[in-house]
Amino acid sequence: MKALRFAEFGPPDVMSVVETPAPNAGPGRIRIAVRAAGVSPADWKIRAGAAPVPLPRIPGLDAAGIVDQVGEDVHGYQVGDEVFGIAPGGACAEHAVLTHFAHKPPAMSWPEAAGLPSAAEAALRAIEALRPAAGDVLLIHGAAGGIGQAAAQFARARGVLVAGVAAPEHHDRLRALGVAPVAFGPALADRLHTLVPDGIDCVFDTSGTVTDELLALAGAPDRLVTVAPPGATGALHLSESPRRAWHALPEAAGLFERGDFHLPIAHTFPLTQASEAHRLGESGGDHLALLLD
Template sequence: MPKAYVFSRFGGPETESFADLPRPVPGAGQLLVAVRAAGVNPVDWKRRTGYVQANAPAVELPAVLGGEVAGVVEQVGDGVEGYAVGDAVFGNPLTGGYAEYTLLPVASTAHKPAGVSWADAATLPVAVATAYDGVQQLDLPAGSTLLINGVGGGVGSAAAQIATHRGLRVVGTASAAKKEFVESLGVVHVESGPGVADRVRAAAPEGVDAVFDLVGGDSLEEVAALLADPATLISGPDKVNVVKLGGSTVARKRNTEVLDAVAQLVAEGALDPFVTRTFPFEQAGQALRTVEEGHTRGKVVIEVSR
């Protein structure tokens, strides 16, 4: 039977193991995909600990890890149009991504452009698509100044590239250690930490038109004070405080249109997902440890050999 990397109960890394699972069968509106690459994200290990996202379905154990994949269509479910066996696709799996086979719902699946690698495609459905949704939601005109609070992470670096591609000036907060990386994105770096609002004012004396927050907590409250209109504040991680401050959460669309858009940006060379480490499927646990322990910059991908 096909292999998958699962967690059998909520807890730490000791709950993880490889398992032989039946090959999934696609239902109506679904694709069976032979996985070529799977993105690794912090939400993967958080889900293993028992962290539950809003509106997320209940977890059935053992559960396959991973929320984004790229691969080849092996079987097409009833009612599916626009996809055929052999197509290269990517999206958000229904049955986990750290696996030899998984199911993709066509509503959140897209064709992989030929010029986009398997590894790059596998990193687009979570962090990059979140970044795209946030920038779209703010809908700032060219020439506006966007502050990205926490620009050094996966969502932040993607949002910066998408924003600059649209003609926005981007100011971003990140640690001093990430200054060189942040500036390589064409972003004005501001060191994070207490007093960050004053440092942003010094870096952008004309003010900022919107804030895309990826940190939350006290940092969110401090940068929110920079805005004349709190409606131009959005946050990914802090869904409670952003609303109290008059802003909004990032409205995720999770659809083919967004996936097509971000893949096209990669194909055009306007967006780099920054895949910095890849691991063979047999080292799926090590790949997740790398993300969980914070030992890497950029995206980590698991590659499944065929």
């Protein structure tokens, strides 16, 4: 099969399209003919050498496609089903094996499905760690990215009120999700007080930047979850959560079918232009996907 691969860590140009044997579905897994693969910050960080992974490696964790192999002990899925999910062995290839997956709603595009799994899982894991009740106010710091948008929609589905910190050019997008937008910058607490006079109940930081102001807004360390690496920030670190929220995938699919969940893809690229996709992502572009024939 054709697959994107890199044999050394480095800039985007270390990746190239090669021929490699197709994987097979094992017990509890399915194999798909990939139609689209998501491109997330984790992908370019791994490619650059931020994580100790074995080489050579096929990049990509998120994939969507058509089931062509069903492993033992898999129930409710059959060859021909349209699905999306997590491909630990690499998503950027003609075939990928999924370990966690859900049926793709018919109206959901392949790129949107491919961009959903990791963002949805991280978002719901944060929501479940914070446990906001209906009527509580959740502040999402960095609300315009994929994880932030997913968290906002999961929270809204639970009756939680959401305020989102984002650059002004993204505020209309947040309003469309039912999120009250607020700009980044100094004196955030003052702007929030005008927007939410009764205060914030919990905070989800998707930017990886935990400030004293965010901690003060949260009110207690266990009311602030961050995607930042573990360290002395005084907050809960998402990577330290003991349980993954893989049920986020079918929940997101169900909300999509109700019209309550969307993670649009900003740009798509063919597999042969994966380096350009990584460069765009590293420069600040968000929510990208690679398309396979």
